[in-house]
Amino acid sequence: MSATRPRETDLYPPVKALLESQGYEVKGEIGAADVVAVRDGGEPLVVELKTSFSLSLFHQAIERQAITDVVYIAVPRGSGRAALKSLKVNTSLCRRLGLGLMTVRLKDGLVEVHADPSPYKPRKSAVKKTRLLREFAKRTGDPNSGGATRQGLMTAYRQDALRCARVLLELGPTKAALVAKTSGVEKARALMADNHYGWFERVATGIYAVCPKGAQALEQHGDPDAGTPRTVPAED
Known part of the structure; x- marks a missing residue:
């Protein structure tokens, strides 16, 4: 050897x-x-x-x-x-x-x-398939190019966050229930409370406002329901 x-x-x-x-x-x-x-x-x-x-x-x-x-x-x-x-x-x-x-x-x-050599039969994941189809159905339009980097991708979750931010930008500090009703985002309260992107702040119990970072995201991405072209991706 x-x-x-x-x-x-x-x-x-x-x-x-x-x-x-x-x-x-x-x-x-x-x-x-x-x-x-x-x-x-x-x-x-x-x-x-x-x-x-x-x-x-x-x-x-x-x-x-x-x-x-x-x-x-x-x-x-x-x-x-x-x-x-x-x-x-x-x-x-x-x-x-x-x-x-x-x-x-x-x-x-x-x-x-x-x-050992043997024919391969992949095991299907019903959970992953359901998650894939749910994201496909929920996402508005086709805002991403296939093969793009994963960071900053426009997901259905990000689109919902933009919808909530748009309502808050237009109405000012607003009750979560009204944000949900106006934006059509059923889980608006949980989304704003989680504040994954740092776009929201709670100004009182059940009342939220949009942060400068959220307003900037709206300027970058536009309204997902208006078909505004996506420009520079925001960092997750």
């Missing part, structure tokens, strides 16, 4: 030993594959070796799926929080691609299998 930077060849002996312990005959560099293993004349097993996760590694592994459904990738096992996070993310990616994943602890040759 290399004393400094690991090499792909450092991964081969531990991977071969593991597969041989499972009854496979193993050979390296067969055709385009780094490792090929065959047991009892069955479906060949292919392993692609790399010193780290990379896009090219996944491309190569996907290409090997034209040969067999049993394709693994193998990389050195890292240490530390970043390595653990990378392993978790790439294990999930392997499952989505129908690939298996092995890691090799180079100091002692321990091979761990984190995922």
Whole structure:
């Protein structure tokens, strides 16, 4: 094994030993594959070796799926929080691609299998779907460009806050119930009390006013119900 930077060849002996312990005959560099293993004349097993996760590694592994459904990738096992996070993310990616994943602890040759090749069927989240459709239905118009940065996006919540701020700017300090009725924002009281954007202030029990920051937001964004173009995004 290399004393400094690991090499792909450092991964081969531990991977071969593991597969041989499972009854496979193993050979390296067969055709385009780094490792090929065959047991009892069955479906060949292919392993692609790399010193780290990379896009090219996944491309190569996907290409090997034209040969067999049993394709693994193998990389050195890292240490530390970043390595653990990378392993978790790439294990999930392997499952989505129908690939298996092995890691090799180079100091002692321990091979761990984190995922086996199998068809991937994503689990749907009814909660996330409902949340997505609710936001789609509540948002007025199409104020954001797809692919824009997440900070400062015009959400349905922000549009409701602008509606409340518009009422307060026009009427001055106003009871929350009247703000809700005039703006059409059913939860105006809770929205102004939470004051997520710092646009509102409570001047008396149940009575709210708009702050200078809220007036500035109205100037920047305009009235969501009037179709005023959005200009500079305010920071959340």
